Amino acid sequence: MSHNTYNKMWAEAQESLNGLLQKETEEKSQRPPKDHLVVFQMLATFYIKYVQIFRNLEAAYDQIVHPQKRLIIRQVLDGVMGRILELKNEMVELEYSEYHYFDDILQDLKLAPENIEIPIPRYFIKEKLKVLKERERILAQIMFDAGMYDDEPKKRVKLMLLEEAVRAIQIAERARQGRLRATFMKQIYLEEKRERLARLQGVKGPDLEAAAVCIQRFWRGYSQWKKTLQIREEEMVFLGMIPPPYFQKPSISLLRAQKVDNLRCEIQEKHELDFQKALVSIKERVKEIEGPDIKESLQDQIRQWFIECRHMTGKFPDYPDEEQGGSAALFAEKTPEEVAAELAAKEEEAQKKKGKKKGKKEKGKKTKKGKEKEDEKKPKKKDEEEEEGWKMAPSNFLPVMEEGNNKYKDVWQNRDEGWNFSQEYDPELIKEEKRKEVEEEIRVQVDELMRQELKNLKLAVDRETDKIGRKGKKGKKKKKGKKGGRKKKPKKEKDLTRDRTIDSLYQELVEEGILIRARKVKLSDYVGEYSYLGTTLRQVDVEPMPSLTDVRQLIALYGILPLGSQSVHEKAPLVKALLLAGPAGVGKKMLIHAVCTETGANFFNLSAANIAGKYPGKAGLQMMLHMVFKVAKQLQPSVIWIGDTEKTFYKRVPKAEKEMEPKRLKKQLTKILKTLKIEDRILIVGTTKRPFDADLKPFCRVYKKIILVPRPDYASRFGTNMQNLVMIS
DSSP, rough: OOHHHHHHHHHHHHHHHHHHHHHHEEEEEEEEOHHHHHHHHHHHHHHHHHHHHHHHHHHHHHHHOHHHHHHHHHHHHHHHHHHHHHHHHHHHHHOOOOOOOOOOHHHHHHOOOOGGOOOOOTHHTTTTTTHHHHHHHHHHHHHHTOOOOOOSOOOOOOOOOOOHHHHHHHHHHHHHHHHHHHHHHHHHHHHHHHHHHHHOOOOOOOOOHHHHHHHHHHHHHHHHHHHHHHHHHHHHHHHHHSOTTTTSOOHHHHHHHHHHHHHHHHHHHHHHHHOOOOHHHHHHHHHHHHHHHHHHHHHHOOOOHHHHHHHSSSSOOOOOOOOTTTGGGGGSOHHHHHHHHHHHHHHHHHHHHHHHHHHHHHHOOHHHHHHHHHHHHHHHHHHEEEEHOOOOOSSSHHHHHHHHHHHIIIIIOOOOOOOOOTTOHHHHHHHHHHHHHHHHHHHHHHHHHHHHHHHHHHHIIIOOOOHHHHHHHHHHHHHHHHTTTOOOOOOOOOOTTSOOOOOOOOOHHHTTTTTTTOOOOOGGGSSOOOOHHHHHHHTTTTTOOOHHHHHOOOOOOOOIHHHOOHHHHHSSSSEEEEEEOOHHHSSSHHHHHHHHHHHTTTEEEEEEHHHTTOHHHHHHHHHEEEEEEHHHHOOOSEEEEEEEEGGGSSSSSOGGGGGGGGTHHHHHHHHEEEHOTTTTOOEEEEEEEEEGGGOOHHHHHHHOOEEOOOOOHHHHHHHHHHHHHHHHH
């Protein structure tokens, strides 16, 4: 596809987004709905439409090579991702369930379940591909040097009693001897048969015709057997039961598409590099050419403001401080009187702050009667809230999307790009942006000069002295004296490995088997069918079993999207820990490997069986956790896996597992979760097949998001087989 196709796709996505933003603002202005079903229908409709926009924007961002367009698309794309997570959180809080079913809404919108599949943005991996390859090379080298390099996963060894092992060996040996004895007896029988036939027929001379017939018979049988095998193979290929002979060979069209994709990535990198260089060079050029004119015009405007204020008020004004915006506050299309009134109002606000402190002390002295009156009022407030209806929580991503949408309207919607066939950066847009930056830098310099000039004018004309600086200094000293002793500084964590580098910590964790290599598995490899009767079952008060598609969606929403984007992780509802619960063999560990593969995350294994005997004692445990989370934060995103996590929260440790000390991490996990900040892209993922063995109170305190991973149902199994047959044929 050409870049025009993806420009149209981007335009359509922006148009849909513009309509959605208008609907969201209309919903805020309208009366909040009270009906639970109406609220869910509204949230689900918004969610589905945002997912469609997300899919189009992700494709456009991956294909477009224009660096300035990609900046705006990226901003809107991250905003849409975050808004999807916010809407998902609203639906969870509304229905108290992680699983939602949209089959009735999809039917109304005439969409298929594939249209609401959460796409994984390809820039998660593409933009740090070189870093990931280098890290993979270092990890492989460390494992090879330590003798840990093993391509095949280790198979579990089943423990057997001595008697069972002896019996199995005896059975296998008797079977081997029986097969040898049978082969030997068959050979004796055939020899005796040949001797018996020779005695009956007598010895005859060689018959050439009989020999030729015998050779023909064997050759015809062999050739027909070969033809039959070929016909059978063709029939099986036609039925889709076996892959065709050319199936393993790469398709020419796929090779061509891969080549085009690689070329596009190279062009994107080149254009981005040229764009970054142009930002510096064009700014320097603007500063050199237009800087003196900007400086002179600012000085003339500020001097004109001095004269107008002198003429209107009878005296020279006070120059705004840097905190008030400096001279930028003077050019907001306001008269000198309005500017002077604003400055006076800000001074009054500063004085009122002092008066508020006295008011707080008076409020603290309340009588018992006042408290009783407040208690009587509380239930009335609750009733009022119930009458008001449901309200949506404020969004952190709507302003981001609105800003990106406005940039698209102002700059790109009607812009003529006939001259830019190669889709390189637009220098005029850079000039407009850098001109503002240069003006702000020059404004700061001009403000310093004009403050001194105003001071000289006051001394020469009004005989005034500048007393503002002294008052400001006195006020600051008083504030420091009052509040300095009361504020407690937050305690800084001790760095137990201050003298060590990240590379050495990384190597040690790899050698100890705590930092391991994730298998290359994509989330799309976790195949499952959509639940088509979810809404129908819920209408008759039957909770449907979640489908594998629902599980895949939750992994993408709670695991992949926040870990892949820093801006989404910082503003979206925070998920620090995730629990995957389900029977053995349903793909829990595969999903964790998929999260690491799709985001390029490091994979740490803190399972009880893996850390048994490593870093013993309390100090050793503290050192291990410190190293793990220091490396995880430094090389984020990171996934920390705790397999069989119910063992960490055992009510009673079985005798056979006491030496393993499975509860080592129980007290530390809650403390660790508190230390994780918004900017730390670290996800703790636990897997369990026996959650009922754990002490549920601390267990649920750590894992607030629990995803049930069920066994595949008939539709998923049938759909998987059909998909394989389609791929083969």
